Amino acid sequence: xxxxxxxxxxxxxxxxxxxxxxxxxxxxxxxxxxxxxxxxxxxxxxxxxxxxxxxxxxxxxxxxxxxxxxxxxxxxxxxxxxxxxxxxxxxxxxxxxxxxxxxxxxxxxxxxxxxxxxxxxxxxxxxxxxxxxxxxxxxxxxxxxxxxxxxxxxxxxxxxxxxxxxxxxxx
Numbered sequence: 611x612x613x614x615x616x617x618x619x620x621x622x623x624x625x626x627x628x629x630x631x632x633x634x635x636x637x638x639x640x641x642x643x644x645x646x647x648x649x650x651x652x653x654x655x656x657x658x659x660x661x662x663x664x665x666x667x668x669x670x671x672x673x674x675x676x677x678x679x680x681x682x683x684x685x686x687x688x689x690x691x692x693x694x695x696x697x698x699x700x701x702x703x704x705x706x707x708x709x710x711x712x713x714x715x716x717x718x719x720x721x722x723x724x725x726x727x728x729x730x731x732x733x734x735x736x737x738x739x740x741x742x743x744x745x746x747x748x749x750x751x752x753x754x755x756x757x758x759x760x761x762x763x764x765x766x767x768x769x770x771x772x773x774x775x776x777x778x779x780x781x
Contacts, residue, residue, distance in 0.1 A: 622711055629708030632701035636692045649688035656680055667719035675731050678713035679738050685709050686742035693746045702746045706739045713738075 636642065660677055686702075686709060693702050713735045 625708050625711050628704045632704035636689065636698060636701050636705075639692045639694075639698070641691060645688050645691045649684060652684045652688065653681065656684065670718050670731070674719060675717045675734065678716035679734065681716065682709050682713045682735070682738055682742075686739075686745075690742065690746055690749065693749045696750060699746045699750055703743060706742055706746075710735050710739045 639645075656677075686706060689705060690702060693699050714732060717731055717735070
């Protein structure tokens, strides 16, 4: 039977390999240098502001969790700008999984705890990741939606015209 700690390390290595492969594909986007520079600068600003205020690394804390979530927002909020196709979105999703792991490692510090079972802090990290996953999908939705995808409320006005006339759909 495999040691749980070794299994976690193997999983982390695989996540990192997958994320690096995804990032190398996303780097082909001509906007990558500008986006990457902006991410670096935002991380520097946050690190300068937070600095040594983080609790000791051997103790997980709410402050460490907030710092990790803020880093995740900077990383995901920057690199989401590289998503313009479904393939890009899938690569971005691989980055998000890696960011989840990195955020967990920042939160836990030196404590060798893994996110097993119901863990409120890891659930917060996953919720933030889900937010960015949904945002990346929203980037793929065309601005002008087909008339076959009208809002369901419009079907009722077809049968009950108002005395002042029906307004044209906004989309």
